[in-house]
Amino acid sequence: MTTESTSPTENDKASDQPIVTCGFAEAWVGKCKNAKPCEEHADMKCVSCGEPATKTCDSTGQFVCGAPLCDECEHSIYPDGTNGGIGFNAQSCPEITKSHVKATEQKFKPWYTREN
Numbered sequence: 001m002t003t004e005s006t007s008p009t010e011n012d013k014a015s016d017q018p019i020v021t022c023g024f025a026e027a028w029v030g031k032c033k034n035a036k037p038c039e040e041h042a043d044m045k046c047v048s049c050g051e052p053a054t055k056t057c058d059s060t061g062q063f064v065c066g067a068p069l070c071d072e073c074e075h076s077i078y079p080d081g082t083n084g085g086i087g088f089n090a091q092s093c094p095e096i097t098k099s100h101v102k103a104t105e106q107k108f109k110p111w112y113t114r115e116n
């Protein structure tokens with residue numbers, strides 16, 4: 001008398017599921033490969049609007065900005081079309097919360113999309 005169990009084990013189930021990774025896009029590094037929930041990024045909030053952050057700002061001057069941002073926000077573009085010169089003395093101690101906006105609320109166009 002044979003009793004064959006047909007119910008899959010927990011392990012089999014787990015291996016069929018693709019691992020959901022954090023996917024947080026770290027500026028100049030790439031996407032985070034930690035499994036969700038990621039300790040490092042789960043609690044990160046967008047500095048601009050407070051939504052869960054999905055990336056860090058990749059705007060660069062002398063340094064990488066690195067502020068946490070959501071999908072909709074990006075580094076503010078300054079009247080001269082630049083990102084305000086991160087790390088340069090031109091703008092001393094920029095207030096990071098004011099230097100990021102929703103992409104739809106940008107007031108100025110970046111210099112590289114301008115036509116003379």
Ligand SMILES: [Zn+2]
Nearest residue numbers: 022032038041
């Ligand atoms: Zn992560």
Ligand SMILES: [Zn+2]
Nearest residue numbers: 046049070073
């Ligand atoms: Zn945001």
Ligand SMILES: [Zn+2]
Nearest residue numbers: 057059065075
């Ligand atoms: Zn930034």
